[in-house]
Amino acid sequence: MKIAIINPITRTPTHHVVPKINSNRDAMIVKLAREMTALGHEVDLFVSDLYKPEVDEDVGVTVVYLKTYFGRLPEIPFMPSLITRLRDQYDVVLTSEAFQWATLFGVLARLFSFKKRPKLYVWQELSVHQRMLRSYPSLFFHRIVLPVFGPGIDGFIPRGERAARFLLEQGVRKEKVLPAISHGVDQARFGNDHRAGDKTYFLSPSRLTSEKGIPTLLEALGRLRDGGVAARLIIVGDGPDADKLIELATSLGVAEQVEFMRQRVDHHVMRDLYHNAIATIIASRRDFMLFSIMESLVCGTPVIVSEAVDISENIARAGGGIVVPVDDSLSLASAMLELFRDKALRSQYSERAGEVGRGFTNHYVAQALIKRFSEPVPQSHPASYSRD
Secondary structure: OEEEEEOOOOOOOEOOEOOOOOOOOOOHHHHHHHHHHHOOOEEEEEEEHHHOOOOOOOOOOEEEEEOOEOOOOOOOOEOOOHHHHHOOOOOEEEEEOOOOHHHHHHHHHHHOOOOOOOEEEEEEOOOOOOOHHHHHHHHHHHHHHHHHHHHHOOEEEEOOHHHHHHHHHOOOOHHHEOOOOOOOEOOOOOOOOOOOOOOOEEEEEOOOOHHHOHHHHHHHHHHHHHOOOOOEEEEEOOOOOHHHHHHHHHHOOOHHHEEEEOOOOOHHHHHHHHHOEEEEEEOOOOEOOOHHHHHHHHOOOOEEEEOOEOOHHHHHHHOOEEEEOOOOHHHHHHHHHHHHHOHHHHHHHHHHHHHHHHHHEHHHHHHHHHHHHHOOOOOOOOOOOOOO
């Protein structure tokens, strides 16, 4: 099977500025493309040239960096040459997100393919409207543009149930919203070594901003201390609010219990941090499908996650951890205390986390997507999404 994956963005821009990119070898979508190649398929990955590394590299799969116009809007790369590059070439075209120029160009390429017309799928992560310009461009696209181009899309593959409901709310036909397939993590770098023994700290891989819920997490740690429990917390990440959060830890009296690891951490260190943690905590006020949660589960470490994170519903249903309300330090402290004190319960959660984590590996995701591509274009399916 010849597959084109269109993933224009490999790093998240900040204030319309693309970060310096040394390599794309470890980008999620590149790893996924390599897994599909290992399964015996021919895969080309299309990326905006705004995200091209400074040095040419061999990433183990064909990556085509396309000329991008209007570089001041790197969040929605405009790459019209996609149309000619995709025409009559592929069996399957997979785009990331409905709301992007690349999806529209994919539809046009399919429309003008006469020798070889591909199946076209959208692998949807977004579950809310993008906030750019007060969400008006996103609203216009989903309400006006998508209904026109939608018939040229064979199916939408949500990466989570909230993404599925979002598509339905925008008027996408139910039969086109297929069962969810999440993105995955590198099983060669993160895996469950079934470590036992005492685990003495909680782990939170989080950017140091208030939106990541770090103040709530520090307040929860303070509640534990007030109750006579001196739990340790390691926060891995940096960000614009670092100094304020360090000051907050001091004012709450928990500075000696918190280690801020602000330097970049390689995967070997991160894997050990997951393995030795009581639980991984994500207290975000709003977030999508986070790699840190999936990495933790793959390592067999349960998670405590706020209900504002898209993957929280999967966690709650599968039993890989505990879901708590947003900005609720009391509930968070209670969940932390439960896992801190009860080793038997922690062991149960760890076992279940490992089982859930197997479904979040790149190998599993690649197999699931290939299976989806190989099936007839569905007219109906058993997914039970609703707009509620």
